[in-house]
Amino acid sequence: MTKQSYLDIAKEKRAARDSKFIKEWLLKADQLPGTGVKDVLNWPVSSGFLSAKEIEITESDFPTLAKHIKSKTWTAYDVTSAFCHRASIAHQLVNCLSEVFFEEGLARAKELDDIYARTGELVGAFHGIPISLKDNLNVKGQATTIGFVGFSFNPVEFEEDSCLVSMLRDMGAVFSFKTNVPVAMMMPDSINHIYGETVSPFNRDLSSGGSSGGECALGALLGRIYCGIGSDIGGSLRIPAALQNLFTLRPSSGRFPTLGSRxxxxxxxxxxxxxxxxSTTLSNLELYCKTLVNEGKPWLHDPKCLEIPWRDTELPEKLVFGVLKDDGVVKPYPAISRAIDTTIASLKKAGHEVIEWEPLNHERLTAIVxxxxxxxGGKHCKEYAGLTGEPFFEYMKMYETAKNxxxxxxxxxxxxxxxxxxxxxxxWNSTAYQTSSGRAIDAIIMPVSPYSGVEVGKFCYIGYTAVFNALDWSAGVIPVTRADKAVDVQDKSYTPRNVKDQATYDSFEAEKINGGAAxxxxxxxxxxxxxxxxxMKVVAKLLGTDTYWNKSL
Amino acid sequence: MTKQSYLDIAKEKRAARDSKFIKEWLLKADQLPGTGVKDVLNWPVSSGFLSAKEIEITESDFPTLAKHIKSKTWTAYDVTSAFCHRASIAHQLVNCLSEVFFEEGLARAKELDDIYARTGELVGAFHGIPISLKDNLNVKGQATTIGFVGFSFNPVEFEEDSCLVSMLRDMGAVFSFKTNVPVAMMMPDSINHIYGETVSPFNRDLSSGGSSGGECALGALLGRIYCGIGSDIGGSLRIPAALQNLFTLRPSSGRFPTLGSRxxxxxxxxxxxxxxxxSTTLSNLELYCKTLVNEGKPWLHDPKCLEIPWRDTELPEKLVFGVLKDDGVVKPYPAISRAIDTTIASLKKAGHEVIEWEPLNHERLTAIVxxxxxxxGGKHCKEYAGLTGEPFFEYMKMYETAKNxxxxxxxxxxxxxxxxxxxxxxxWNSTAYQTSSGRAIDAIIMPVSPYSGVEVGKFCYIGYTAVFNALDWSAGVIPVTRADKAVDVQDKSYTPRNVKDQATYDSFEAEKINGGAAxxxxxxxxxxxxxxxxxMKVVAKLLGTDTYWNKSL
Known part of the structure; x- marks a missing residue:
């Protein structure tokens, strides 16, 4: 018996996934936009492959979906079907899905409809609401590869949901697929030997980012129905969300359950x-957080969760912001700087106070992370890669040589x-001495990464996000604008400060990253x-990006 | 230049401490009770060395002290002086103080009085309130040995308070000494090569426990004024509190600041x-917690603290308890079993529900801790011991041989x-299926350790406490009774289950531990x-031990 090569196993796994798509939803090559078409954001809606009802459903946010399911205008089956159909199209544009189990999702939706018809009661706050999952969350009956070929069929099926999945399921949420990630979720591009690379629908020459890149590439194509779960240990929610102009929240540890993830x-x-x-909407994002915490009570299920309800907040009328334009390590691309400037201008115009946030220890905290x-010593990653002998990508070579x-x-x-x-x-406390209100700042406004779009393999600095993983602070991302080659031109007089700054400076090509998210x-x-x-709600509203993903139907 | 031996350094350090006592408060050998007098609990009051006013002050709890300081019946100086005088007597009975800085405390009290006289304003919620500190908390201007000879003069003086000390000081608390600990605070007896051993005032043949043994031996002699800060990583608050029948609370991590402790x-x-x-009173304990959290806002000062206020609690009228009598690893001494039985009877009589709590993973969780x-690999402890070449005590030999x-x-x-x-x-969740209310239990009632008093060197099992360090749960201790050789007799038919159970069984001598706390x-x-x-308040009230430390004056 010869041992299968990692390439063979990956191929087998891909085939297994591909067999799970619904045939009628698969498009022929000539029905899809050519590789020359970079920006495919509007394609799912404009292509004509979705019905009007499917578009209406997928352009509805959670509160709207819930209302229609409750009133029986739409069934949970209708919603799941439209969601899966649109996801199927999205996948064919950007290669974002890893595990596909449309059938299971549709069956569960049908079951929820039956329960509702029979009992007159909804199963829970998420009855019939589709939620997308990053491929580190275990779903009963499915695999979880986290990008390792050796996990393709190991186990073939998990016997238990991750804690979060189980909680959401109990509240009525429907799961139909999982999304692609980098190997071990430890690279800023969502690429692996099983599924290859997930690209950005803003510009398909660019990376979707990582590690929640599959989620974010999908999300940007899925409409206002979209809310997916990603994870973040150094920027893995925020980086791809920013590269796709989505809303996200990296919570402090202990707010949401992580138990039983791979x-x-x-x-x-x-x-x-x-x-x-x-998510594509703040309404989905907020409803998700509030419901998960207040109805789910994660502290009853995950021993690391904190018994803290999702609390009502009253913001001061005039907020105080610290703004960080450049962390002194790697200078952001022009469109990112413009996004920051636009945000500052909007805040000031609305009467909020803005002071400068001087970064402290960012480089060292990032290095420590x-x-x-x-x-x-890379022991665990080496062990997982070693299951099939798959090689490490360049980004992860350091895991090969690290010392325990x-x-x-x-x-x-x-x-x-x-x-x-x-x-x-x-x-932070000391800013109280700098503000006119005498209060410390309420929030920092800053870049998520230096990049307003980046090619696969060129993302080289996570310092703008990782510092808050070290601090374990809360951090959100909101869309501002898109890179515009006509406006966002590089300062040719700039002298990079270090190797990463140089690499980032050198990687900038206005033409190539045109249309990237900022x-x-x-x-x-x-x-x-x-x-x-x-x-996030206040700032997005001032920027007018709270409705960034609204389509006029 | 010959290197000083650790014995010489320790001697020098002891002499330095001893020079800090106030001469008039030091008693001659023949004024002190002889070594034959085991129980010295009443000695500070009954001996006649404290004035009536000193007794009245030291028998007052925090709310009473605060009231009298505010009304100027007592000055902060009066209070600190009485506190220090009584602590000085306590020390001569049980050897509980390590760093002594009465003068600094008295000077600060005077300063507080001056501020109050001048401004008419109290400095904060703890204005003039004396708080005792375990010797892992740094106090500006003092050393912190944590029992290592090498830290006797290293540094000679800390330049900064620990975060907690600084917060309490800002609220007006007065510090005048620190209390003895085991080496590294990693033994269940408070013994080290500098100060020797702190014994229990319940029975001076017995250990005060550890690692907050200095605190607890002191506290039991200090009256209702007493509230001290200890620490707990495996039971170090609860074990000595229980061995001295004091009230304590081991909080979950993140409630109280730990930053800057040694x-x-x-x-x-x-x-x-x-x-x-x-503390000797629940009123001190509760006021401390509430004030520290709600007025101090530790999350502004310690990056590991959680932004959670001290919340008002409303308990259900009928509580549900799980009771653990024996964890299946080490069987408690008879007086401990009696204390549990007494508690159960009181709870049942009051109409509370009591079910059995079946321990789970206690042995393994304790082993993991x-x-x-x-x-x-004991690296840090070895390094600190190595500063002077002091030998490890038997309990800590494993730090010498551990592997990194x-x-x-x-x-x-x-x-x-x-x-x-x-x-x-x-x-815990599953107990909902066992209770008549259908609610999961509200709390577990169980032993703190197997021992109702133990000789130095014989404490061999921390499983009753350490499991909750692994879980990071909240756990309090309340007094119940004292060991009584006439009642608490050993079951001679019992067959110990393992080495530690055997050692514990063998160490029981009813005569020797008579009068120990349970x-x-x-x-x-x-x-x-x-x-x-x-x-804790409900149960102590039912047991009648909420007033355990009240003296009729």
Whole structure:
């Protein structure tokens, strides 16, 4: 018996996935836009392959869906079917789905309809609402590869849902597929040896980002129905959300359940992997958070969750923002700088106070997060890759050569991290001396990454996000604008400050990244998720991007 | 230049401490009770060395002190002076103080009086209130040895308060001394090469326990004025509190600030060291918690603190308890079993529901906590002991031989711990199917340790407490009764189940431990500190031990 090569196993896995699509929804090559068509954002709606009803459903947000399901205008089956059909089209445009189980989703939707018809009662707050899942969440009856070929059929099917999936399912949510990720979810491009690469629907020459790239590429094509769950340990929610101009929230650890997810770095606690919603609407995002926490009570199910309800927030009428334009390590692309400037102008015009946020310890905190990632000497990732002998991508070569750190050294690193976090907190407190209100800032406005679009393999700096993983603070992303080659031109007089800054500077090609997304990050302190979402709403409304994904139907 | 031996340094340090006592308060050997006098609980009051006013002050709880300071019946100086005088007597009975800085405390009290006289304003909620500190908290201008000879003069003086100390100081609290601990705070007896051993005032042949043994031996002699801060990573608040029948609360991590404390295991995060109040009254304990959290807002100062206010709790009229009499690993001494039985009877009589709590994973979770302690291979402890070459005590020999664990192995251990914690949580949830109310239990009632008094060197099992460090749950201790050799007789037919059970069984000598304290532990889930304190109040009131430390004056 010869051992199957990783390529053979990957091929087999792809075929297994492909067999799960619904034939009538698969388009022929000549029905799809050619590779020359970069921007496919409007294609699912404009192509004519979705019915008017399917478009209406998929352009409805959660509250609207819930209303129609309750009133029986739409069945859960209608909703799931429209959702899966549109996802199927999206997949054919950007290669975003990994596990596909439309049939199971449709069967569950039918079951929910039957229950509702029979009992007159909805199963829960998410009755019939489709929620997309990143491929680190286990779904009973499905595999979870997290991009490792060796996990393609290992196990063939999980016997239990992840804690979060189980909770959402109990509240009536419907799951029909999972989305593509980078190997181990530890690269900023969503690429692996099983499914290849997920590209951005803003510009298909560009990366969807990572690690929640499958989610975000999908989400940008799915309409206002879209809400998916991604995860974030160094920027994995925020980076792809920003590269696709979606809304997301990276919560502090303990707000949402993470128990029973698959990870490339299982047991790592020095920096916590968290999960959070990604959506085309703030209404979906907020409803998700509030319902999950207040009705789901995650602390009853996940021992790491904190018994804190989703609290009502009252914001001061005039907010105070710290703005960070450049962290002093890697200078953002012009469109990102423009997005920040646009945001500042909107805030000031509305009478909010804006002061400068001077970054502190960003480079070292980012480096420490990287050391935590590698602290097991890559043992777990090597073991998983070793199941089939698949090679590491360039981004992950360091996992091959890393050294298993001693716990004594880890403790010292944790001491250093805590010291830097204290300094960061003190700097925040000290802004009270700079503001006209005498209050410390309410939030930081800053880039999510240097990139307003980036080709696969060129993303080289996670410092704008990873610092808040080290701090474990709440951070949201909202859309602002798109890169425009006519406006966003590079400052030719700039002298890069270091290797990563140089690489980022050199990778900028206005023509190539044209049309890329440019979002901003809104950062609040630890456990201030409610406040963060409330501020995201205020800022998006001022920018006019709260309706960024609204289509006139 | 010859290097000083650790004995010489320790001697020098002791002399330095002893020079800080106020001469007039030091008693001659023949004024003190002889070593034959075991129980010295009443000695500070009955001996005649305290004035009536000093007794009245030290027998007042925080609300009473605050009232008298505000009305100027007493000055902060009066209060601090009485507190220090009584502590000085206590020290001469049980050897409980490590750093002594009465002068600084008295000077600060004077300063507070001056401020109040001048401005008419109190500095804060703790204006003039004396709070005792375990010797892991740094106080500006003082050393912190945590029992290592090498830290006797290293640094000679800390330049900054620990975060908690700084917060309390800002609220007006007065600090005049710190209390003795075991080396590295990692032994269940408060003994070290600098100060020797702190004994129990219940029976001076017995250990005060550890690691907050200095606090608890002191506290039991200090009257209702007493509230001290101890810490707990495996039972270090609860074990000595129970061995001295004091009230304490081990909070979940993130409620109270720990930043800037000294530790023998710095950077350990797999199991969190927390601190909490120990007191002779529940009024002090509750006021401390509420004020520290709601006025101090620890999350503004310690990056690990959670932004959760101290919340009002409303308990159901009829509570549901799970009772654990024996964890199946080490059988408690008879007086502990009697304390549990007495508690159950009181609860049932009052109409509360009591079901059996079947322990789950206690042995393994306790073992994992032990592995976390040793996971740096004892590197830090060895380094600190190595500063002077002081030998390890028997209890800590394992730190000499431990192996620096690899982080990969640590991750696996953390995965296992989380899995066991999930099972524990599920068991808690499942009690809903056992109770007549259909609600899960509100709290567990159980022993704190097997011992109702124990000689130094014989405490060998921390499983009754450490499991809740692994879980990071809230757990309180309340007094019940004292060991009585006439009643608490050993079951001679019992066959011990393992080595530790055997050692515990063999160490029981009714005569020797006569008069020892017998408390119970009340356990609530993570972040349920408010509920835990509310339940402690209910149970102590039913037992009549809410007034355990009241003296009729």
């Amino acid at each position: 990870s490339g770095l299982p047991g790592l606690e020095s920096v916590a992997s968290v999960n959070g919603p990604i 990287g050391e935590f990632f590698l602290s097991d 750190m001693g716990v004594a050294e880890l403790w010292d690193l944790q001491v250093e991290r805590t010291k830097l976090c204290k300094e960061y907190l003190e700097r 979002a901003v990050q809104i950062v609040c302190k630890k456990l201030q998720e409610e406040k963060c979402v409330a501020i | 530790s023998g295991l710095p950077g350990l995060e797999s199991v969190a060291s927390v601190n909490g109040p120990i 032990g592995e976390f302690f040793l996971s740096d 664990m690899g982080v990969a192995e640590l991750w696996d251990l953390q995965v296992e711990r989380t899995k066991l914690c999930k099972e524990y949580l599920e068991r 408390a119970v532990q009340i356990v609530c889930k993570k972040l349920q500190e408010e509920k835990c304190v509310a339940i």
